[in-house]
Amino acid sequence: MKPRLTIFDEPLLYTEGLSRLLSQSKIFNGINICNSYETLFEQLKLDPPELLMISSNILMLTDIYKSVEEITSKNQNIKIIVIGNCYDVTDIRKLFNKGIKSYLDKNSRYDEFMKSIQALLLNEIYICDYAKERMINFISSEGQxxxxxxxxxxxxxxxxxxxxxxxxxxxxxxxxxxxxxxxxxxxxxxxxxxxxxxxxxxxxxxxxxxxxxx
CATH class of the missing domain: 1.10.10.10 (Winged helix-like DNA-binding domain superfamily/Winged helix DNA-binding domain)
Structure with missing residues (x-):
């Protein structure tokens, strides 16, 4: 069964364009767009999707933490993808601890986004290459x-x-x-x-x- 995707992001022009592009992949059963916190949680309450993309365009990092924690506490089956603004390794770790399943940076390309979708459909996690590189550098600098x-x-x-x-x-x-x-x-x-x-x-x-x- 094909999954449904909800995109929580702005501006509308960007989200509509992304929705149409993703629809061409024929991976999803449906794609919904939410541009406000209220609309998102109303949809999650009535008809939660299998996949949810949250962008740093629409929420501050601290608000993403709270949102992910609240969503996963009520909808454990939702797989959350966060599009971050080149967050630090410690911030990315915290996001995964809160319950996200995939992390991409804003500079991630479309093909990497699709790789993350495929990973989630296989019940795997996904971290974009750019974030992995930062993680390696961070660990190396720690000298642990x-x-x-x-x-x-x-x-x-x-x-x-x-x-x-x-x-x-x-x-x-x-x-x-x-x-x-x-x-x-x-x-x-x-x-x-x-x-x-x-x-x-x-x-x-x-x-x-x-x-x-x-």
Whole structure:
């Protein structure tokens, strides 16, 4: 079943143009535009979409935090994409902790937006390349010591960790390694538990800090 997308952004000329462009992709069952806080929450209350895009054009960062927290507390199935204004790594981390599933910068191109949509449809998270680069630089500048875990990763878990960092979905990993999706998901859960992280963002951070990936 095709998902529905709600765009919470301004100005109207831009949002209408984006809506028409996205409609041509034939990925969505419907695209709605909201230009006010009241209209958005009325729609979320009556007929919540599967995907929601929130832009920094329409809300300050602190208001995005509050909105994401409020939306996810009432609609856990909504996958939120935030279009940020080149936010700091700490701000991006906080957005993911609040519940967003995808982060793009304003300078992200259309094809990267579509990549993020595909990732969300596969129940994966997505961070734009520009933000990933800032994250790597931030971690490098911190000069943090390597993490030490009591229960080390197995060879298979390390293999899956690297594929997660490459952006592969569980389905892609299962096909590449010739194992079932359930087996991949079991390995994912063990990796998160061993590394004491909550999601794939934490996995990537661990891999970068420990020089597992460049």
């Amino acid at each position: 010591q390597r993490l030490h875990i009591k229960d080390p990763l197995t060879r298979r878990e390390m293999e899956i960790l690297k594929l997660i960092c490459d952006g592969l979905s569980s389905k892609d990993i299962s096909e590449k390694l010739f194992i079932s999706i359930n087996t991949v998901e079991t390995h994912r859960k063990r990796i998160l538990l061993k590394l004491n992280v909550k999601n794939s963002v934490g996995v990537v951070k661990y891999a970068i800090e420990n020089h597992i990936i460049d």
